[in-house]
Amino acid sequence: MKIKIATSLVLSLMITAAQADVIVGNPMAQTGPIPDLVAPMVQAVDMAAEHVNAQGGMFAAGEKFTIARADSQCDPVAAVDAVTKLVNVSMVTAIVGPVCSGATIAQAESVSIPAGVVTLSVSASSPMITDMESGTDLVFRTAASDAYQGVALAELALAKGIKDIAVSYANDDYNAAIAGVFAKAYADLGGTITSNQAHEPNKASYRAEVATLGASSDNLALFAYYGSGGITIMRNALETGAFSTFLGADGMLAQEVIDQIGAENLGNATFTTSTSDQTASGFTAWKALADASGVPAAGPFVPNSYDATFLIALAIEKAGSADRSLIAEALRSVANAPGEVILPGEFAKAKSILAAGGEIHYAGAAGPQDFDANGDVAGYFSANVVKNGAWDGAIIK
Amino acid sequence: MWQTFGFEFVNFYFIPGLVVGCIYALGAIGITLTFSILRFANFAHGEVMMIGAYFTWTAMTLAKNSFGLSIHPLFAAIPAIALAIGLFIFVDRYFYKPFRSAPTIRVVMASFGMMLVIRSFVQSVWGPNQLTFVPGIARPNETVKSFTNSFDIMILMPNKHFWIIAGTIMIMMALSWLLTKTKIGKGMRAVSDSPELAKVSGIDVEVIIQATWMVGGFCAVAAGVFLAMDLQMLETTMGFRMLLPMFAAAILGGIGRPFGAVIGGLVIGLAEELSVYPWFGNGPLLSPGYKTGVAFAIMIVMLVLRPSGLFKGRLF
Amino acid sequence: MDMLIGYSLYGISLLTVGGIYAILALGLNIQWGYAGLFNAGIAGFAAVGAYTFALLSTATNPYHFGGLGLPLPLAILAAMVLSGCIAFLIGLVCIRLRSDYLAIATIGIAEIIKLCLKNETDLTNGPRGINKIPRPWEHLGEERFYTSFPMSWIKDAAGWENFFGQLPNWWWQPFFCGSILLLVYTIYLLLEKAQLSPWGRMMTAIRENEGAAHAAGKHVTRRRIEAFVIGAMVMGLAGAMLSQHLKLIDPTNTFDPSKMTFLVWVMLIAGGSGNNKGAIFGAFLVWTIWSASEIFINSGLNVFGQLISDMDISLLKTRAGYLRMVVIGLLLQYILQKYPNGIIPESRPTSAGN
Structure with a gap:
């Protein structure tokens, strides 16, 4: 009986790993000290993934963009463990998350940088992240530094x-x-x-x-x-x-x-x-989408979470494959000028521009999201x- | 004198300390009784406090949604107390009883496991988010304010603090009657002093244990509801973060001494608040970052100097 | 192939963290299994070890004190010594307390240690923690190591860069894991030896019947302090290894008592206290359950969602973390009741010492 359960679980594990085409890891502090702040951020991440899949999915074949979520608990121990699983078992292309700065730094230094996986944090705002890397270009964030x-x-x-x-x-x-x-x-x-x-x-x-x-x-x-x-x-x-x-x-x-x-x-x-410049089109587009899905548009780091997920999808699309090593460069290319401005939710448009070999420049829900040399964004407040x-x-x- | 010193001291340091102390005290009663009668430190006690407050919230919300009644938390706590006692007895029957004759460490581990299970259960059912218990700001009671002001000693106290302090005093009086006047209370004291002797003299220890869970459960839910009334909100770790100060209170008062636990709770509550009083100069005596440490420091000093507590509790 | 490497690397990480927990459990076994000391402040000793190692071994940096950049073995040794010193001071004061009282006192002390680490911001960078902690083997690829003696003596900087560039990016993982397992094994051998030595027998005697041991002229208090200090040194070592694995430590979340103290207790009690094999087995078992349960619960929910397609599992998924804790808690209850003396119970050495 026990063996049966175990085998069926292992099988189910393989099924989940096999059926997903482009997998992005999303460690979020769903349990831990701030679950209430994290819940709407999780919704925003899922919303971005829905938009990508509803607008043709990834690449020419329309592969599914899947979020593999794990619980980072705001805790370095849990975050390192969660990201180890995402990177090695779920074989994710990139990491979106974790929430807390400590957990982000720990998972990046311990797991994702050594493995060459891009981390795009949704809310880590510690100044320590700015000068964390030496020689690699793998940690980015959509939240402005404190x-x-x-x-x-x-x-x-x-x-x-x-x-x-x-x-x-x-x-x-x-x-x-x-x-x-x-x-x-x-x-x-x-x-x-x-x-x-x-x-x-x-x-x-x-x-x-x-x-x-x-x-x-x-x-x-x-x-x-x-x-x-x-x-x-x-x-x-x-x-x-x-x-x-x-x-x-x-x-x-x-x-x-x-x-x-x-x-x-x-x-x-x-x-x-x-926030983004709220008169700008980025926030307006985001607010319409968020209101339609019942996600709090101006909640702390909620637009940043959407931006991070959407940017990673754009970057993978730009890179043209789920190869980890191509993401960092592609991410800079889609997030920074030059290129045609892409607003939150406009995945189909971005896809067609990229397919035609064009450049895009994402104008995010939470600000312009132009990465500087350290992978930081300036941000509006x-x-x-x-x-x-x-x-x-x-x-x- | 009152204007420069007393007003701030009493209203902003002493009364808040007293209120927190009352909550610690009620929680510590259950801990000290379990400790002396069942002989283990029950780590799940804080979680029962918490789940009691959640039951109360549910009762209030149900009453509001289905009958349009907004009932007072203390009234809604009645079904919650019954449920929490039921939970205590259920947990005891299936998770603690198998270890009655085993080494203490196993039942302590079991209670730690129950702490995880109960908290995670609440988090999966009610969700991890904060729930609003009573919205708004509790302003000081105007009658008391103007009445005391006429004596030049203005007391600022919101109604919720009257409920908490009065409730604690009433529970204490009831408990005192129960422990000294009733048969079951005398039995509890006897088992606490010497279980072997109590058994020989014909006391049914299992009945006493159930009574202990009832008294402990009652006080735990009262503490949980008072805490929720004071915070005006609920969240799932509120019991756990009260647990260690409550242990400290139980030890300070002496294990097996419910009244000692009350004094211990008040001392810990007051010490925490008074540690940040600007005794010298303008800054707090101790950085508020260290506030949590005050309870532990008192506890350790007590354990070292006088492990039987202030009121000569049992030593194991 | 990638998949195979991935699964192996995850297996290696399970062994790494399991090994660190095994060191903690062995340290606790000296205190509880050998001497009957109920230490519930494991997180505190691990934190002392981790912070000592981190402050001594990191490169100079503006966020916290020092960053003395000492060689790693020296920093590990210092972590053990400082942890032991603190345990000695605590032991002098608290060792005569009986089981539960000692537990509560040590919980309090661990919390005070954490508060100090958190509030003494100039020294420890407070709640923001210390990062860039060097990890053995991997650290060889860091510039400040390969440009200094003895590595610079073998090859020049360009040579080393070239050498590390050829290796797969996970090359150090098996080595780091191997080092930890080697440490576990070494401590295990030493402890087994100690248990059979006159010292170990005396410990058992004191644990089982203190009065008799005292009457037989044994120095009870001193022996207990010894066990407390040695156990704390082993915990300090585990803390140092943990900080290397995580590369960032902070006082609040990393040394959370439920994950650093109680989980270790669960490991020791489930595995079998008093038995070093049991402690090690319990550590690997419980950590594997703890870590892998997340994968299984998530994929289990997916399968569940596919079977019952008209059911919305999104709510269940957001609460999966809590369901996992419920399951782990119940599993602990099951193990406690099913194996009253742990899965590998203590075996008493006979007088022949077999």
Whole structure:
């Protein structure tokens, strides 16, 4: 009986591996500390794959573009294990994901760079990724480095006339990094950081932290994931009235924050996120597609996830085969100028241009997505405030 | 004096510490009882807290969706308590009982396995996302604010904190009656002191164990619901991250001493919040990044200096 | 052919990580299996080892302290020594605590160690972690190694570049895996020897009946501290090997107690505590279940979806990670109940020492 089950599982494994034609690995932190942020990102990845397959699939033969997903848990151990499986067992052409910077760096250095597989991260924003590689050109990302967003946020704060601010950041890889950049940029630009404290994520109460920070300033720069303490801090701060103004980054930008805290309490909260120039055609095209599929168009890193998947599909199409070694060069070619502009969802158009030997230039949902020498993108940022019970963004940089 | 020192201290450090302490205390009661009667550290305790809060949320949502009633969480907790106790007894019957006479380590491992199973079960059924328990912001109670203000000691306390503190006091009183006045409570204390002696004197240990799960389950769900009321949301790791401070509280109070566990819980809760009070100068005494470490440090010091806890608990 | 290489490389990676866990399980076996010390802070000792190795062996870099660039064996040795020193200090204070109490104290200590690694940002780069940790064998292909002695003595830089360029990009994987398995085997041999030595017999005596051992004039506390320290050194070694495998370590996620502490306990208890073979077997078995279950559950769901085509499995798929944990948890319960003394139970050495 046991042997029977085992053989049928092994057989099923072979079936799944054989039937898929172009396989892209997608390690996502579906479990782990931020599953709620990741769920819409996963939807966006699947949506991109659907668009590719609905518009003729890969190559002339119309092969299926398949996503092989694995759970990277935001954890280097799990990410390395998951990507090892994707690279060696699922034989993926490229990697889209993982979510967290630590997991991305670990899997890249440990598995995918040695194996010569391209990683296109959807949301890793740590400045450490910029100078990670030596000599290879295999790690790209569709999310802008914190080095940019932290500065953008600091400029925004001063433009709003906020001269002094208290900083509280969750002690995890993402929030600690962006808080560091913000604090430095803000002080360099002439603002005063009255207090800069880490807090431990996932505590039941932050009232003491909030009170101590609140004694020094009325303005709070909050860097946290909404799902692991961010909402609790906001709530504790509002309950005690310790702060009047809130600033923050991607991790806090979610409909859940509004649903839980209430739009009427968030009048003075502004959170930035990387976005595309929303008047530009890229975002408009993306928003129409996302709304049609019920995916939150402006959710943190959701457009970036779509872009990453779509770009990889374009790159593989450009390369003309699922050969791993061709992807990096093709990726630069489809993402950067020159070429005819391709908007999110326009796979059939891109396919026909590429088939005719033309050049394309993808204008992404989350920004232009032109990779620099380090595989980074510059990114636009939007400042989001609550309007009519939802986040409403305006371009700042 | 009050304006410069007391107002901030009481409202922003002391009362929050007390509230968190109450939640730790209720959780620690179950842990200390299991520890002394079944003789193992139950790692699944936090998960029962969590699943109790999820049951409560489900009851509230069902009532709202099918009858249009918005019921108070404490009312919705009643069916949740029954379900959580049922779960405890089920788990005990099929996963802990086989190890009654085996070395403790095996049942500790089993409870660790149950912790994974229960949490993953909740994550697959309810999903890993946060659920809103009570939306909005709990502002301080105006009556209390103006009443205390007339004595120049303004107390800022939202209603949810009154519920939590009053609920904890009531559960404590009920527990005190149960343990000292009823036959089953006396039996529990007897088994805790010496299982062999209790057995010889005709106490049915299995019945006592079931009673322990009931009391522990009741307190765990109460703690879970209070935690959810305070956070106003639910998520699947909320039980686990309370677990270690609750162990610390149980040890601090002395194993097998439910009232010790309550004191331990309050001490741990207060110590965590007060550790970031700006005792000297303007900055917090301890970087808030180290806040979690406070409970552990107290626990280790206690274990080393006085392993029987503040109230002379059992030593194994 | 590619497929065959792929499956073998995955097999090698299972053996690599399984081997690292086997080292951890052996370390725990010294503490629990030999001396009956309930250490629930394995993650802490592994973290000390991993961070020591990483800080000493990486190249200089602006994110964290040092990057002293020491030779790898020296850094591994330092990782073991520091882990042992910390265990010694903990042992002096905590060793007299009884089983569950020691467990809870060590959990607390491990959490405090992690908090320090996380908050002392200047030293450790805080939660962002340390990357570019050199991995044995693979590191030979790094410029800073092949341009320095003794490699530079054999060939010049261009020669080495040429040499490594010819090898397939996974050439180092079997070597790294082999080194880890060799370490597992060496530790195994040493421990087997120790178990039969007077020291090992004394440990068993203390574990089984402390009073009697004490009455027989054995220095109980000292022996227990010895076991605690040796076990922690082995765990520090495993931490160093883990950091080499991952190439990036961070305090929060890498040293998560459920994966670094409790999983090791599961391995030891399922495999058979007190028996080194059991510890090693348990480590490989549990890690294989842990890792391969993801592939099987995903493809199982696919097959399920194909059989019942009108059912939407997308929800099930997004929750597959959690279903996997439910299955692993239940499997653990099954093993615990089915094999009361572990799959390979402890065999007591007789007086003849066979």
